[in-house]
Amino acid sequence: xxxxxxxxxxxxxxxxxxxxxxxxxxxxxxxxxxxxxxxxxxxxxxxxxxxxxxxxxxxxxxxxxxxxxxxxxxxxxxxxxxxxxxxx
Numbered sequence: 001x002x003x004x005x006x007x008x009x010x011x012x013x014x015x016x017x018x019x020x021x022x023x024x025x026x027x028x029x030x031x032x033x034x035x036x037x038x039x040x041x042x043x044x045x046x047x048x049x050x051x052x053x054x055x056x057x058x059x060x061x062x063x064x065x066x067x068x069x070x071x072x073x074x075x076x077x078x079x080x081x082x083x084x085x086x087x088x
Contacts, residue, residue, distance in 0.1 A: 016052035019045045020060035027066025031073060039070030 023045035030038030046064035054060050 016049045016054035017056050019049035019052070020054045020056040020063060023049060023063025024059045024066065025063075027063045027070060030070035031066065035070035035074045039067045039074065042067030042070065 023042045026038045026045065027042035030042060042063050046060045046067060049060040049063075050057065
């Protein structure tokens with residue numbers, strides 16, 4: 001007698017897929033607001049998803065690219081403003 005159903009899918013792959021989607025969304029959102037925080041988070045999530053072997057490699061690569069773009073936008077704005085940080 002078996003009390004639990006056998007696992008049909010590994011949860012690690014599903015977690016990696018979620019990380020890939022989250023990195024894409026955070027990278028996209030980071031282009032608009034809080035790029036100093038959301039850019040590095042998107043990069044880390046995309047790298048972790050790729051390392052875990054996600055099935056959504058395209059979204060993970062897009063999240064990685066958008067995270068890098070977030071940081072490049074931040075650097076461009078800092079250069080245009082001629083400051084090291086942003087001012088309130």
